[in-house]
Amino acid sequence: MPAIETPAPETGEKSDLDTVWNVVVHNDPVNLMSYVTLVFQRVLGFSKSKAEKHMMEVHNNGRSIVWSGIREQAELYVQQLHGHLLLATMEKSS
Amino acid sequence: MATVRILDDGSVSFEGIAPQLMHILSRMHEAAESGNPDVEDRLFPPPVEDSSFDHIAEDWKAFVEPDLQTEFLSAREAVAADLRGAEKTGEGDFVFRIPPKHLDHWLSALTQSRLALHALHHFTEDDMNRPPGDLNDPREFALMQSGIYGSMLEWLISIVD
Numbered sequence: 001m002p003a004i005e006t007p008a009p010e011t012g013e014k015s016d017l018d019t020v021w022n023v024v025v026h027n028d029p030v031n032l033m034s035y036v037t038l039v040f041q042r043v044l045g046f047s048k049s050k051a052e053k054h055m056m057e058v059h060n061n062g063r064s065i066v067w068s069g070i071r072e073q074a075e076l077y078v079q080q081l082h083g084h085l086l087l088a089t090m091e092k093s094s
Numbered sequence: 095m096a097t098v099r100i101l102d103d104g105s106v107s108f109e110g111i112a113p114q115l116m117h118i119l120s121r122m123h124e125a126a127e128s129g130n131p132d133v134e135d136r137l138f139p140p141p142v143e144d145s146s147f148d149h150i151a152e153d154w155k156a157f158v159e160p161d162l163q164t165e166f167l168s169a170r171e172a173v174a175a176d177l178r179g180a181e182k183t184g185e186g187d188f189v190f191r192i193p194p195k196h197l198d199h200w201l202s203a204l205t206q207s208r209l210a211l212h213a214l215h216h217f218t219e220d221d222m223n224r225p226p227g228d229l230n231d232p233r234e235f236a237l238m239q240s241g242i243y244g245s246m247l248e249w250l251i252s253i254v255d
Binding site for chain 1: 137138139140141142143144150158161162165201202205206208209212219222244247248251252254255
């Protein structure tokens with residue numbers, strides 16, 4: 001008896017599940033450094049020292065990647081960061 | 095002289111607040127509610143920079159921005175309610191309290207106001223590092239507002255942190 005062929009699922013070149021998205025926080029000269037640190041702790045669950053490290057990276061380099069992963073979670077983090085008035089975007093990881 | 099006390103229930107009590115300072119605090123919502131396009135752009139930035147993902151930005155505008163608008167408005171309303179509860183003392187100054195559940199609303203409203211004032215008046219870094227000039231000039235008054243809101247924000251962060 002011939003084996004039943006299972007059709008391969010139709011996918012694009014790369015499934016969206018394979019794509020890694022970065023959450024980027026951009027420098028903003030108005031927001032207080034202490035406020036940005038606090039928001040990183042609250043939204044991303046960073047320790048104070050990790051939050052300060054990323055805050056300083058934003059301050060010195062203009063941006064910091066604060067999280068990477070699936071698109072839905074990245075969108076949620078960007079929404080929460082916007083809810084705290086930080087300049088945040090999401091971008092596909094290269 | 096203004097004093098700040100943390101009460102047993104976690105409320106923050108502001109006492110001896112001069113009428114001029116109460117006036118400045120009561121104007122916290124104005125810039126954020128100005129409807130100015132530069133202010134709107136700053137309070138509601140796009141979630142992507144890359145224009146090939148404009149569809150994400152469009153969905154964001156339609157589905158996320160309204161929630162953020164509601165969130166920001168709630169914060170401003172909570173702050174306005176606390177300020178409406180201010181009491182005038184025999185010395186002519188004011189006392190008001192921020193209940194613990196409103197502290198985050200204050201952080202939001204103060205930050206909204208500072209960002210909005212800066213977007214509205216296009217303050218430069220030099221502006222941010224100088225004292226305000228003639229307060230009859232709306233731009234200089236706004237610079238003073240931003241400084242006061244920043245000091246208050248710094249202080250409240252030290253409490254919640």
